[in-house]
Amino acid sequence: MIRLNWTDEQKNRIIELSKQGLSSAKVAQQMFDEYGTNFSRRTVARFIATGQTSSRYKGNPNTKTKDVKRGTEIVINKDGSTTSSTTMQMTEEQAKDPDFVLRAHGFNPDDWDIVSARNNFWQQNSVENGLIDLYQSKITVKPKIDNDIKRAVEVLTRDIKPLKVKHSLDSSRKRNLVIPITDNHWGITHLSDVQDKLSELLDIIKQGYGTIVIEMIGDMLHSDKINSTETVSGTVLEDVDMPKAIDEAMQFTEAIVVTALENANTVMIKSVGGNHDFDISYMFIIWIKERFKQAQVDVNNRYRTAYLLGHVLISIQHGNVNKKNPAQILANECRHLWGIATTTEIHSGHLHFDKTEDQNGVVFRQFSTPKPSDDWETMNGFVGSNKLMYALEYNDDRLKVEHFI
Template sequence: MRWTDEYKSRVTELSKQGLSSSKIAQRLFDEFGVNLSRRTVSRYLSTGHTSSRYDKLKKNTSKVKDVKRGTEIVINKDGSTTSTTTIENMNREKAKDVDFVLRAHGFDPEDWDIVSAKSNFWQQNSVEKGLIDLCQSKITVKPKVDNELTPQDIANLFKADIKPYTVKQVARDTHNLVVPLPDLHFGITRFEDTIIHLDKIAEVISSGYKTIVIEQLGDLFHSSQMNSSQTLKGTMLDEVDMVQAVEDAKRFFDVLVKLALDNSTKVYIKQMGGNHSSNLEYMFMEYLKVKYPQTVIENNIKYRDAYLLDNVGIMLAHGDFAAKNLPMLFANEFGGVWSLAHNRFIHKGHYHKEKTVDEGGVLSQQFGTIKPNDKYEISNGWTLSKKVLYLLEYSQDDLVTEYYV
C-alpha cells in the first residue's frame, strides 16, 4: 500500500488527539478502507518512515558486539539479523516462547519474526548466586513487512461492510432441499469458477421449498493460514492469495444464501471443519451469522454431526476420519436422530471424487468437488473426477430427486 500525504496527515492528527497506534490504524480503516498495522503507524510516528526495512537492509555483512550484554549481532546481506547471547534463568518452556526469546535478544516482537532459533542449556557455579541455570541462545530474525496480515487485518476482512440481509420468506412446496458443499478450496477455486454452478442452483431453488439446508462439508479454503499456504498440520501447499479467497467465498455465499432465503421459509447452514482450513471456516460461519440473521447456522469444530429433516436423518462428516465406521458411529453418537429417522443418509467429501454405498440401510454419499485441479493433483494424475455439485430433494420421509449442477 502506498502512503499518501492525506494518510500521513490524518495519522499525525489522530496521534495529537491522544489515540493509540492500534486505534489510529482502526480509524484509518474505517475512514479510508486501508489496512495499516499498529506497528506501521507506530513506526511512522516515531521515525517518520513508512517502511520497516528503511534502516534494516545493508549491502554488506557486519558484526556488532554488545559487551555489556555479552551479545553478538550479525546483520546479514538478505536483511535478516543473527543474534547470539547468554541468558540467565531461561528454562526450556521460556525457550519456546517466541515473544520472550525476541525480547531477551533486544528485539520488539511487534517488528520482528524469528526465522530460526537454537538454545543450549547448562549450569554454572556463581560466587554470589551459587548454582545458576544458563542458556546460550542464537536466533536469526527478519523484520516484519508492512503488507503482512495481522489478526486485526484478518478480522477486518470478515467484518467489513456487514449489512444484515432480511427477506419475506414464502414456501411454495412441502419438500426440502439440501445443498452439500464439499471441498470448495477457495484460493484454488475462484468465484468465476462457481458462476455456472450457481446459475444451475438458481434454476432448481427458484421452484421453492419448505426448508433449504446448506451443508459446508469442510475445506472451504485451500489454506489454513492467511500469510502462507499450508494445511492445519503444516503441510505446505501451492501458494494462493488468501485475501482474494475470502472475498470469493463471501461472494459465493452471498449469492447462494440470498437465493435460499428468497425461496424457502427456513434456511439452515451446517458446518463441518476440514483438514485444510477448519479454523478459517469457523470464523467464516460467524461472519455469515451476522450477515444473515434469518438463517440458523450451527457452527462447530466436531468430527461428525447429525440432524433430522422432517423424518430423514442426515449425518455429516468431512470424510477424513473413521470413514469406514460412520454408519455405526451415526447410530451410537446420534441415537436420537437415528431412532426418529425413517431413512438415514451420510454426507461427506474429502477425497474429491464421488462414491455412493448402501451400508446396512444407510446411504453413504461421498461427493466430489468443483475445485480446478491443482499442480499436485495434475502431477499424480488425479484429474478424472467430475466437477459437479449435487442438490438433494427430500420428501418428509425419503430422498426423491438428485440434481446434478
C-alpha cells in the same frame, strides 16, 4: 573504536527523505537500497535529531574487507520461519539494532520480524583496515503477519452487521432442498471457476422450497492459516492468497444464503471442519451466523453432526476420520433421530470424487468438488474426477431429485 564518515551527499539525502515524512527505519532502508550500505536506524534517527552520527565505522562506508570470507547459510524451518547464519563486520551498536541485523542478513525489516538472534564477537586483522570487529551472526526470522492479518480481518469484519433479506412463508412449498458444499478449497478455486455452476444452483433454489439446508462439509478454504499456506496439521501447501480466498468464499456463500432466504420458508446451515481448514472454518461459520440472523446456523467444532429433515436423517462428516463404521456411530450418537427416521444418509467429501453406496439401508453419498486440479493432484495424476456441485430434493421421507451441476 572506529568512526563512520558519511558523505555530504548521503547526509543531504537522509535529510531529504526525513522531510518527506519517512520514519528513521524507512530512511535507513532507502539508504541501503540506494547506496548498498547498512545505515543503523538508531544512528539515522540521531543524525535527523541532532546532526551528529556518533557511529563507529572508519573511512569510506563502501570499503570491503578482503580478509573476511563471508558466506550465508539459509535454513527454511517447518514452522515457516527462516534461519540465517553469516559472518559480518559491524559495531556493537549495530549488533543491537534489529533493522540493521535484518538488512545485513538480506531481509527487509518491513517484511520480517526477528524471532531470535545471537551475535558472537571477535577481532581479526585486516590487510586494508588493521584490527576489525567481526560477528558470527545467526538469526531466526518470520514474515511479518500484520499486513495479511489486517487484510483478513478487514475482509471478515466488513459489513458484519446482520443482512436483512425479504423473507416470506409460502405453504405451497412442499419439498426440501439440500445443498452439499465440500472441498471448494478457496484459494485454489476462484469465483471465475464456479460462476456458471453458481448461477445454475441459484436457478434451482429459486424454484422455492419448504426447507433449504446448506451443508458445509469441510475444506471450504485451502489453508488453515493466513500468512502461510498449511493444513490444520501443519502440512505445507502451495501458496495461495488467503485474504482473497476468504473474500471470494464470502461472496459465494452470501449469494447462496441470500437466495435461499428469499425462496424458502426455513434455511438451515450445518457445518463440520475439514482436514485443511478445521480451525479457520469455525471462525467462518461464526461470521455466517452473525451475518445471516434469519438462518438457523449450527456453529460447532465437531467432526460430524446430524439433523432430521422430515423423516430423513442426514449426517455430515468431512470423510477423513470415522471411516471404519460411520453408520453404527451415527446410530449410537443419534438414537432418538435414528428411531424416527425412515431414510438415513451420510454425506461426506474429502476424496474429491463422486460415489454413492447403499450399505444395509444407509445411503453413503460422497461428493466431488468443483475445484480445479492443484499442482499436487496434477503431479500424481488425480485429474480424472468430475468437477461437480450438487443440489438434492427430498420429500418428507426420501430423495426425489438429484441435480448434478
